Amino acid sequence: MSDTDAHVTNAYFRETMIAQQPPPATETGAIKWLRENLFPTWLNAIGTVVSLYVIYFILSHVAPWFLNGIWNASSLSECREIRDATLGPDASAACFAVISDRWQQLLFGFYPSEAYWRPVVALVILLAGLAPVLFGSIPRRFMAFSLASPFIIFFLLWGGSIWLPIMAAVGFVIGFYVARALASVNQIVAVLGAIIVPILYWFVVMMPLVNILQGILPIGIMAIESKQFGGFMLSIVIGVAAIVLSLPLGIILALGRASDLFIVNKLSVGFIEVIRGVPLIVWLFTASLLLNYFLPPGTTFDLTLRVIIMVTLFSAAYIAEVVRGGLAAVPKGQYEGADSLGLDYWQSMRLIVLPQALKISIPGIVNTFIGLFKDTTLVVFIGLLDPLGLTNSIRASTDWNGIYWELYVFIGLLFFVACYAMGRYSMYLERKLQRENR
Amino acid sequence: MKKTIFLGTLTVAGLCAAAASAATLDDVKARGNLNCGVTTGLTGFAAPDANGVWEGFDVDVCRAVAAAIFGDENAVEFVPTTGETRFTALSSGEIDLLARNTTWTMSRDTDLKFDFIGVNYYDGQGFMVPRELGVTSAKELDGATVCIQTGTTTELNLADYFRANNISYEPVPIQTNAEAQQQYLAGACDVYTTDASGLAATRATFEAPADHVLLPEIISKEPLGPLVRHGDNEWGDLTMWVLNALIAAEELGITSANIADMSAAPTNNPEVNRILGTEGELGTMIGLEADWAKNAIMAGGNYGEIFERNIGENTPIGLARGLNAQWTDGGLLYAPPFR
Structure with a gap:
């Protein structure tokens, strides 16, 4: 008997409380967690042990390879010599020296090394330009910068005369004011005017104007052809351009497919089904091989631009289907409510239907974009040197012939970072836009 | 009906292509550089180094042609091509010369409408x-x-x-x-x-x-050689004789080391003089300056030097000359006379 019950005369009940005891060892802390999560039943316990062994097995093979990685060598054979000297010939060691030797090439391709700052600054401007679009908390006035950023990025990457991007941007301004001026006349005329006048400007007026301005006030930086683009930079240029362009195009196609207008509807359906029914690699071959035969000889229509157009069209067809799913999920009452408010088609779409439809479509849209970004590696088949294409070129030098995993691990990491960021942003956006259960 | 239009468009495009390709040399001169198709990477034959400079056995053929035309071995734009894109790139005019380990076969020469300008590597x-x-x-x-x-x-x-x-x-x-x-x-x-x-x-x-x-x-038998479009024989002749000049230079003992001396004044060997332009007018016959071959050989040395530097026995690849030796050494290299 403990002394707490010393004065108890009646043995059937206590008079004092027992001091608080710690819970049993099996019900607390790490042991409890282990019991509940890893070893709740015999079957699970066996599963846990097997899984642990598999993890150990993989790590015991991969970890030494990683940790013994050799970063300073000028060739694979030198890597092997260093390994033999320090670890013995049987040790497994990665030769990451290939990455320290060639990382600039993997990132920038054949871009002139003295101009490496330009893609870096362009990336910063891209992120700064995207921020007001992606995050609502940033003041709306920064949107003006977002609108200007594509032209700044173009100027930085391709260089040449500063007047070309400026005059190209002027085309959009002209379109805006034409639409505004004609809006009082007729809406259809305004839309047509806003499309036709800038196109005429771009094709007829712009280039002479650029040449004149360049003659008067020559400002510019070294022009760099897109032939010299390569590596991860090429993936980002193709990926981002296609993502930014395919979203609006895809939304328009989705609206066209849902439209009652016969021609618009059939054209959209035809476009979507044809583009979607053919593999991307076929479109890339079309861009690189077939178009050459149709274009007048001597006109070299930039291959990277052709690829961007094809990837954009391909992705737009997928986005259109994703958005169509979103449109279908918006209750019919919403459409009718918009009509009963007296909104016209564009107003009801812009204010009522699309915000809801796009919110529903976010996971699908981001999914398509992640897929698109990774599909940019297919350009290797038409001879563009993206990171995967460059692995072949790097292996073709006698220094690095025979090296595989180190390069693929590095490229995989680059793509993972980009795709993971997109995935996280999609989840953030979904949480932010959640209205139902707030 | 639609098919007719389509075929018609193709024909017109083909005719234009043929018309435009009639003077490749003029196009190249106007452009200021040679567009040369190479592999996206094959050890010893074509690969970019860490600074993005292409080097290799096929690359040196491109550089020699550029040097013969412009006197500048760097006046080349290298276009990486894959096995699928190489022939279209050449026939569409995207490249002027394809030096991409391509086996010389009858159907490629005839059906695909190309002209092989010689063999720079006998493989098997x-x-x-x-x-x-x-x-x-x-x-x-x-x-x-x-x-x-x-x-x-x-x-x-x-x-x-x-x-x-x-x-x-x-x-x-x-x-x-x-x-x-x-x-x-x-x-x-x-x-x-x-x-x-x-x-x-x-x-x-x-x-x-x-x-x-x-x-x-x-x-x-895998005779690998550079090729050009069929139909522009002047361009085909030019590239063919640049390749022949590299081979003949080795046979005649012209190397990048002694070429400056040999071309300074006529030597005792008339064929050397004709190649190096100190005698005769072979250069004007293919529309180039008199020192075309001198420039081509100075770009990367003669055939033997190019071989040794890129794939020869002192490189990690370590290929023996074998069939690719001069005919005087029991190989198959046999450049026609420069006369």
């Missing part, structure tokens, strides 16, 4: 086996598993060879040379077969190259 298909197998001849390979790139002439050559010798094999289809190396080293196949130059380059990268042997049999 060979076999590599691990030394521990103890195989000394390809005829002992009965029942072997063979790693083979699908969709290539090597696959057909292999089938022909084994059938002719009445022995069996089990193919392990693979897509790229990189994959083949991995499969072969992992023991997925007993034998790896591809062009002998490729086998040598592959073996050089192994941890223990001495554990693998190249069998003596060469089972196919």
Whole structure:
């Protein structure tokens, strides 16, 4: 008997409380967690042990390879010599020296090394330009910068005369004011005017104007052809351009497919089904091989631009289907409510239907974009040197012939970072836009 | 109806292409550089270094042609091409010259409408086996598993060879040379077969190259050469004679070391003088300056120097001259006279 019950005369009940005891060892802390999560039943316990062994097995093979990685060598054979000297010939060691030797090439391709700052600054401007679009908390006035950023990025990457991007941007301004001026006349005329006048400007007026301005006030930086683009930079240029362009195009196609207008509807359906029914690699071959035969000889229509157009069209067809799913999920009452408010088609779409439809479509849209970004590696088949294409070129030098995993691990990491960021942003956006259960 | 329009468009496009390609040299001169198609990367033949400068055996042919035209070996734009895109790139005019380890075959020369301007490397298909197998001849390979790139002439050559010798094999289809190396080293196949130059380059990268042997049999003819579009004979002649100049230079002892002296004043050898432009007017016959060949040879040296620097016995690839020696040394290189 403990002394707490010393004065108890009646043995059937206590008079004092027992001091608080710690819970049993099996019900607390790490042991409890282990019991509940890893070893709740015999079957699970066996599963846990097997899984642990598999993890150990993989790590015991991969970890030494990683940790013994050799970063300073000028060739694979030198890597092997260093390994033999320090670890013995049987040790497994990665030769990451290939990455320290060639990382600039993997990132920038054949871009002139003295101009490496330009893609870096362009990336910063891209992120700064995207921020007001992606995050609502940033003041709306920064949107003006977002609108200007594509032209700044173009100027930085391709260089040449500063007047070309400026005059190209002027085309959009002209379109805006034409639409505004004609809006009082007729809406259809305004839309047509806003499309036709800038196109005429771009094709007829712009280039002479650029040449004149360049003659008067020559400002510019070294022009760099897109032939010299390569590596991860090429993936980002193709990926981002296609993502930014395919979203609006895809939304328009989705609206066209849902439209009652016969021609618009059939054209959209035809476009979507044809583009979607053919593999991307076929479109890339079309861009690189077939178009050459149709274009007048001597006109070299930039291959990277052709690829961007094809990837954009391909992705737009997928986005259109994703958005169509979103449109279908918006209750019919919403459409009718918009009509009963007296909104016209564009107003009801812009204010009522699309915000809801796009919110529903976010996971699908981001999914398509992640897929698109990774599909940019297919350009290797038409001879563009993206990171995967460059692995072949790097292996073709006698220094690095025979090296595989180190390069693929590095490229995989680059793509993972980009795709993971997109995935996280999609989840953030979904949480932010959640209205139902707030 | 629609089909007619389509075909008509094709015809017009084809006619325009033919008309435009009629004066490739003028186009190249106006552009200020040569567009030369190379591989996206093949050890010893074409690969960019860490600074993005292309180098290799095929690349040096491009540089020699550029030097002959412009006097500047760097006036070349290298266009990486894949096995699928190479021929279209050439016939559409995207490139002026294709130097991409391309085997000279009859159908490529005739049906695809190209002109091979010569052979810069005589290759052939060979076999590599691990030394521990103890195989000394390809005829002992009965029942072997063979790693083979699908969709290539090597696959057909292999089938022909084994059938002719009445022995069996089990193919392990693979897509790229990189994959083949991995499969072969992992023991997925007993034998790896591809062009002998490729086998040598592959073996050089192994941890223990001495554990693998190249069998003596060469089972196919693979004359690899640069090619141009059919129909512009002036351009074809120019490139052909640049290649011949490199080969003749080796035969006549013109090297990058002594070319400055030899071209300074006429030498005792009239053919050397005609090549180097100190005598005769061979340059104007192909629309170039008198010192065209001098510039071409100074770009990367004569054929022998180019060979030694990129794939020769002192490089990790370590190819012997073999068939690619001068005819005077028992090889097949035989440049027609410069006269």
